[in-house]
Amino acid sequence: NNSRKSNKHLLHIETDINHIDKQSLKDLKKIFKKYPGQNNVIIHFKSPQKIYRQQTDDRIGYNEKIISEIKNVLNYSRVWFEDSE
Secondary structure, eight states: OOOSOOOOEEEEEEEEGGGOOHHHHHHHHHHHHHSEEEEEEEEEEEOSSOEEEEEEEEEEOOOHHHHHHHHHHSTTOEEEEEEOO
16 A cells, blocks of 8 residues: 555646636646646636536646636636545
8 A cells, every 4th residue: 555645646726617618628628738747737617506517528737827817817706626535
């Protein structure tokens, strides 16, 4: 059993479904490509009735800069990394 903790993280992006458009999603993809790595991305699209969780095909690096860049593209969003085993 490997006792070293894994370095994998999940990037969560929670955004209002009404504040996202095609251009925002394209800009998001560009950011993901800029920081390649092994971490999964989950986007939570919030609507008044429900939250839709969508895992993307992207794998990104663990980087604090990515959080501020995403927030610049999606102004009304929460963005955070979560440790995942």
